[in-house]
Amino acid sequence: MAQVVIEVNGRPYTMQCNDGEEEHLASLALMLDEEVARIRDAVGNVGDIRLLMMAGLVISDRLVEARREMEGLRDHIRRLGDQRGPSVGARIQEDKVAQRLDAAARRLEQLARETRGRGQA
DSSP states (O other): OEEEEEEETTEEEEEEEOTTOHHHHHHHHHHHHHHHHHHHHHHOOOOHHHHHHHHHHHHHHHHHHHHHHHHHHHHHHHHHHHHOSSSHHHHHHHHHHHHHHHHHHHHHHHHHHHHHHHHHO
């Protein structure tokens, strides 16, 4: 097991992770720290535990929303598979799914850029 010292809200925390996952853990901690900073800037310093709780809830909400969107896309793809045939309609549906997937990917990339951008400001 590897140990990584991360910093959230100006405080260091020693965390353990599997060997080779240190960089990933550090990037997750950076995302959390950026969200804590955003919330702290909006509501003031309300204490570490409350800031961490609020940041965790915001990040969890984003995750739930992304999961819903992905499940909707999966359902749509399943329905397309059931209707699949050499028809023009199926190709149109595939194009619509591809557009929705592209839009979802752009949205996730935008969220990632915003998260990274907050840390650089």
